[in-house]
Each structure stands twice: as C-alpha cells, then as structure tokens.
Amino acid sequence: xxxxxxxxxxxxxxxxxxxxxxxxxxxxxxxxxxxxxxxxxxxxxxxxxxxxxxxxxxxxxxxxxxxxxxxxxxxxxxxxxxxxxxxxxxxxxxxxxxxxxxxxxxxxxxxxxxxxxxxxxxxxxxxxxxxxxxxxxxxxxxxxxxxxxxxxxxxxxxxxxxxxxxxxxxxxxxxxxxxxxxxxxxxxxxxxxxxxxxxxxxxxxxxxxxxxxxxxxx
Numbered sequence: 398x399x400x401x402x403x404x405x406x407x408x409x410x411x412x413x414x415x416x417x418x419x420x421x422x423x424x425x426x427x428x429x430x431x432x433x434x435x436x437x438x439x440x441x442x443x444x445x446x447x448x449x450x451x452x453x454x455x456x457x458x459x460x461x462x463x464x465x466x467x468x469x470x471x472x473x474x475x476x477x478x479x480x481x482x483x484x485x486x487x488x489x490x491x492x493x494x495x496x497x498x499x500x501x502x503x504x505x506x507x508x509x510x511x512x513x514x515x516x517x518x519x520x521x522x523x524x525x526x527x528x529x530x531x532x533x534x535x536x537x538x539x540x541x542x543x544x545x546x547x548x549x550x551x552x553x554x555x556x557x558x559x560x561x562x563x564x565x566x567x568x569x570x571x572x573x574x575x576x577x578x579x580x581x582x583x584x585x586x587x588x589x590x591x592x593x594x595x596x597x598x599x600x601x602x603x604x605x606x607x608x609x610x611x612x613x614x615x
Contacts, residue, residue: 434516476541487552494556502599514590521580563607
C-alpha cells in the first residue's frame with residue numbers, strides 16, 4: 398500500500414473505550430458503597446448511584462435483578478473489604494495482639510476523618526435500619542458481624558497465649574462486646590464530627606480487658 402492508498406485519518410476525539418461488564422458492575426458497587434456509607438439504604442436512590450457512574454437504568458438490571466439484590470451484593474463487597482482490613486491489622490505479627498486492636502482503631506479514625514466524618518460503617522448503618530430493609534439482609538448482616546467477631550476473637554486468644562490477657566478470658570464474648578460498642582462509637586463520631594468517641598471507647602475497652610496477674614504467671 399502506498400502513502401496515497403492509506404485510509405484518511407479520522408478527525409475529532411478517538412472512540413471511547415468500551416467498559417466491560419465486570420468493570421461496570423465494580424463501578425456500581427463502588428458508587429453504592431460510597432453513597433450508602435453516608436446515607437444508608439432507604440435514603441439512597443438508584444438514580445443517584447447511576448448518575449455518579451454514568452450507567453443507564455436499563456443497564457443496571459443487567460447486573461442486578463433488583464435494588465435488593467444490589468444491596469446484598471454491597472453487603473458482601475463491604476464484608477470482603479473490611480475483612481481484609483481486619484486481617485491486615487489483627488494478623489500483624491510486628492505488633493503485640495492488643496496493640497493490633499489499637500492500630501485498627503487508629504486506622505479507622507483516620508479514614509473517617511479523611512471523609513470529614515460523613516461516612517460510617519455500611520454494616521452498622523444497615524443494622525440501624527434493618528426493620529425497614531428486606532428480610533434477606535438480616536441474616537447476611539449477622540453473618541458479617543459474626544465474621545468480624547471471629548477475627549477479633551482469634552486476636553484476643555493470641556493475647557492470652559502471649560500473656561497479655563488472663564488465661565480464662567472469654568474471647569468470644571469480649572469480641573462481641575467490642576463490635577457492639579464500636580458501632581455505637583462510630584455513630585457518635587459521625588454525630589460529633591470528632592474522633593473522641595472512638596478514642597474513648599477503645600481506651601476503655603482495652604483497660605477493661607482481664608489482664609494476666611503475677612500470681613497466675615508463677
């Protein structure tokens with residue numbers, strides 16, 4: 398082909414790259430998480446989420462059968478994200494077990510401050526409005542809290558093993574207590590736009606843990 402035989406160059410902007418179905422679904426989930434962590438499920442409309450992502454409403458139902466299905470997918474996505482965060486902190490062998498809990502709290506505090514206290518915990522937000530949510534949400538929310546409790550209980554058990562906590566510490570009960578108090582502290586932090594509720598709760602929680610005594614060590 399000679400230069401003169403070459404096809405003419407197209408003018409204007411290059412054609413927009415097609416976003417894959419997987420990418421579009423991921424964008425919808427990300428936008429949903431951003432909005433629902435601020436507003437909750439009942440107050441969040443699909444139109445706002447779709448507008449942020451630029452996906453038409455008809456296409457939304459290609460990825461999710463309903464808003465309920467979308468909500469369930471959001472819970473699962475947030476659960477995976479938060480589980481990875483907990484694993485990173487609670488399995489950090491560079492820190493003693495109880496210091497890992499403080500490190501997690503410090504990281505969460507910084508994250509909330511970065512978004513000016515607008516965003517809370519998606520699971521906690523949904524838990525507060527569970528009476529108005531589809532019944533399918535309840536069991537998934539409970540499973541997610543159960544997973545977080547299990548991860549913290551393992552960290553507390555390691556604290557027992559290294560002598561930070563008393564030998565007969567009920568790690569499961571203390572893990573459950575942490576998440577109940579933590580979600581309340583997150584709510585207060587958002588209301589007050591302050592880290593004080595988070596710091597106060599974690600400080601009191603760690604102080605109240607049953608410590609190993611000298612007599613028990615001997």
